[in-house]
Amino acid sequence: MSGVTCSSGTSWSVKNPRMADPDIDDPSLAAAWSPHPSRAVAEVSSSASARAAERRCTATPLTLTAPLGYGRRDRSRPRRMAPVAHRALGAAPRERRRRAGPARARGHARPRPGRRHLGRELSWSPVALAALRCGIAALVLGLVTAVTGSLAPGPTRAEWRRLILLGLTGNTIFQLCLIGGVRLTSPAHSALIVGLSPIFTALLARIALGEPLSRGGLLGLGLAFAGVTVLVTRDVGQRAGDALAGDVLSLGSALSWTIYSVVGKPLLIRHSPLQVTTVATATGALPLLALGLPGLTAVSWSRLDVGTWALLGYLSILALALNYVLFYWALARAPLARVSVFQYLTPVVAVLLSVVTGHQAPTIPLAVGALAVLGGVALAQRA
Structure with a gap:
C-alpha cells in the first residue's frame, strides 16, 4: 500500500489497492487518485499540474488503519458470513438485519399482526x-x-x-x-x-x-366472606x-x-x-x-x-x-345455604390460576384469604 504526503501536511492514500492501477509508479499520479474507492479516477488532467504536484509532494509510505472496502461513500454494511458448518455445505452469506423504523430504534418490540379476540x-x-x-x-x-x-x-x-x-x-x-x-x-x-x-x-x-x-352455617358464610375480602381488597384504592x-x-x-x-x-x-x-x-x-x-x-x-x-x-x-x-x-x-357458599370458591380458583400461570406472586395475605374461604365452605357443609 502506498500514498503521498505533501509539504503542507495534506496526505492522500489508496484505501483500496484493488482499485488502483499497478502500472502507475508516478507519485503525482498516485496522489491524484481519489481517497474514495468508488471514485478512483485521476484528477490530474494536464502534465503541468502533474509536474507541479511532483514538486510539491514527496512519495512516502503510509500505513492504512481502516479496513479495506470502507469508504466514506460506501455505506453498505457487509453481509454476515454463514456459520462454518453451513459454508461447508455451500451456504451463501446472510444479509445483516436492519432496524425496522423508529419503534425498533427506541428499543420497543416490533409490532406484531393483531389477533382477533372476542374481548x-x-x-x-x-x-x-x-x-x-x-x-x-x-x-x-x-x-x-x-x-x-x-x-x-x-x-x-x-x-x-x-x-x-x-x-x-x-x-x-x-x-x-x-x-x-x-x-x-x-x-x-x-x-x-x-x-x-x-x-x-x-x-x-x-x-x-x-x-x-344453624350458627355453624352462619359462621361458615361469614368466614368465607372474610376470606374473599382479604383476596380482593388488595386492589381497593387503585381506582x-x-x-x-x-x-x-x-x-x-x-x-x-x-x-x-x-x-x-x-x-x-x-x-x-x-x-x-x-x-x-x-x-x-x-x-x-x-x-x-x-x-x-x-x-x-x-x-x-x-x-x-x-x-x-x-x-x-x-x-x-x-x-x-x-x-x-x-x-x-x-x-340453599350449603350450596350458595360454594360461590366463594370462584375468587380462590382465580387467584390460584394467576399464581400458577405467573401473573401474580404468591403472598401471605393470598394464602390466608384462600384458607379462610376453604375453612368457611367446610364449616358450612358440616352445619
Whole structure:
C-alpha cells in the first residue's frame, strides 16, 4: 500500500489497492487518485499540474488503519458470513438485519399482526356479548332438552310466572347490573358486594322457604366472606373516584341472583334442573337480545376466527349453560345455604390460576384469604 504526503501536511492514500492501477509508479499520479474507492479516477488532467504536484509532494509510505472496502461513500454494511458448518455445505452469506423504523430504534418490540379476540371485537358493547352468550346457551339447552325428552311435564300458569321471573332476575337483570357495576366502580368493590349474595340467599331461604340456618352455617358464610375480602381488597384504592352508582348496580346483581336461587328451588320439586334452566335462560335471553341487537349488528362476523368461536363457546356453554344446570341440580339435593357458599370458591380458583400461570406472586395475605374461604365452605357443609 502506498500514498503521498505533501509539504503542507495534506496526505492522500489508496484505501483500496484493488482499485488502483499497478502500472502507475508516478507519485503525482498516485496522489491524484481519489481517497474514495468508488471514485478512483485521476484528477490530474494536464502534465503541468502533474509536474507541479511532483514538486510539491514527496512519495512516502503510509500505513492504512481502516479496513479495506470502507469508504466514506460506501455505506453498505457487509453481509454476515454463514456459520462454518453451513459454508461447508455451500451456504451463501446472510444479509445483516436492519432496524425496522423508529419503534425498533427506541428499543420497543416490533409490532406484531393483531389477533382477533372476542374481548376486542365486542369490548365496546358488553351488552351485546351478554346477549350473545345467553342466546347461544338457550339454543344449546333447548336442543339438549328436546333430545333428552325433558320437556314434560309442562309448567302451569303460576309456574310460568315464576319461570319468567327467573329469566329476568338470573339472566337479564343479573347480567346488566353486573356489567354496569364493573364498569362504574372498581372490580374490588364489585366483587365484595356480589360476594354478599350467598349470605342474602341463606337469610332469604330461612324467611321464605323455612330452611334451617344453624350458627355453624352462619359462621361458615361469614368466614368465607372474610376470606374473599382479604383476596380482593388488595386492589381497593387503585381506582380513584369509585362511583356510588356502580356499587348500587353490584348490589342489584347480588340481590337478583338471590331471588333467582330462592324462587327457583320450589320448581325443582316437579321439574328437572335442565327444564327449569332452559326455560329461564330462554326468557332471559329475549330482552338481552333486544338490547344488544345494535352491538351485534356492528360485529364483523366474517373476521371471527376459530379461536374466537371456541372462546365464545366456552363462555356460553360451559360458563353459563352448564354452570346454571349444575347449580339447580345441587339445589334440588341440598339446602340453599350449603350450596350458595360454594360461590366463594370462584375468587380462590382465580387467584390460584394467576399464581400458577405467573401473573401474580404468591403472598401471605393470598394464602390466608384462600384458607379462610376453604375453612368457611367446610364449616358450612358440616352445619
